Amino acid sequence: MTTLSDRLKTAIRDVPDFPKPGIVFKDITPVLHDPVLFADVTAALAAPWKGKGITHVLAIESRGFLFGAPVAQHLGASLVPVRKPGKLPSAHLTEHYALEYGEDAVEVHTDAIDARSLVLIVDDVLATGGTAAATRRLAHRLGAGVAGIGVVMDLSFLPWRKALAGVHVETLVSF
Numbered sequence: 001m002t003t004l005s006d007r008l009k010t011a012i013r014d015v016p017d018f019p020k021p022g023i024v025f026k027d028i029t030p031v032l033h034d035p036v037l038f039a040d041v042t043a044a045l046a047a048p049w050k051g052k053g054i055t056h057v058l059a060i061e062s063r064g065f066l067f068g069a070p071v072a073q074h075l076g077a078s079l080v081p082v083r084k085p086g087k088l089p090s091a092h093l094t095e096h097y098a099l100e101y102g103e104d105a106v107e108v109h110t111d112a113i114d115a116r117s118l119v120l121i122v123d124d125v126l127a128t129g130g131t132a133a134a135t136r137r138l139a140h141r142l143g144a145g146v147a148g149i150g151v152v153m154d155l156s157f158l159p160w161r162k163a164l165a166g167v168h169v170e171t172l173v174s175f
């Protein structure tokens with residue numbers, strides 16, 4: 001039987017030297033192009049968190065939006081966009097981090113979550129884990145609980161496990 005992990009391994013394509021020389025970029029756009037696979041992926045991302053009291057899905061700009069929005073709908077949870085700097089119009093917090101190919105920051109509106117919230121962080125990929133760890137810090141600074149992190153894929157040769165030690169991480173396929 002073909003597993004979801006096998007289907008993802010077939011669909012996700014390697015793009016060498018993007019966005020910088022030496023980086024092998026894992027391109028998820030073929031997953032989005034296949035409506036059945038896309039639906040199966042979002043259902044599988046949501047499944048481990050059903051009945052766990054998730055109140056908010058924190059979806060990380062920009063590829064995380066594509067998966068986080070349907071996951072929030074599956075869970076009946078609020079959708080909270082975690083944005084790159086300078087995009088949020090209201091009062092917000094900022095956390096900086098290092099990426100596989102640079103540096104960046106994430107921001108969240110201060111009124112999006114609070115101490116009554118139990119959040120799930122959703123993104124497409126864990127590489128260094130820097131983006132997800134920074135998002136977790138944003139949630140904690142606003143007093144929210146973080147149930148865990150759900151991603152489509154993880155790059156097991158990069159140090160995301162160290163960055164997210166002790167965090168409940170669910171991933172659909174490992175490379």
Ligand SMILES: O=P(O)(O)OC[C@H]1O[C@H](OP(=O)(O)OP(=O)(O)O)[C@H](O)[C@@H]1O
Pocket residue numbers: 060061062063064098099100104123124125126127128129130131132160
């Ligand atoms: O585990 P990390 O090393 O933090 O890397 C993972 C992050 O990198 C990519 O985002 P990117 O900043 O390239 O933005 P994009 O989603 O807009 O393409 C990806 O979508 C994750 O958010």
Ligand SMILES: Nc1ncnc2[nH]cnc12
Pocket residue numbers: 023024025026027100125127128155
């Ligand atoms: N190698 C990679 N492919 C796709 N997205 C990424 N985000 C960080 N590293 C990545």
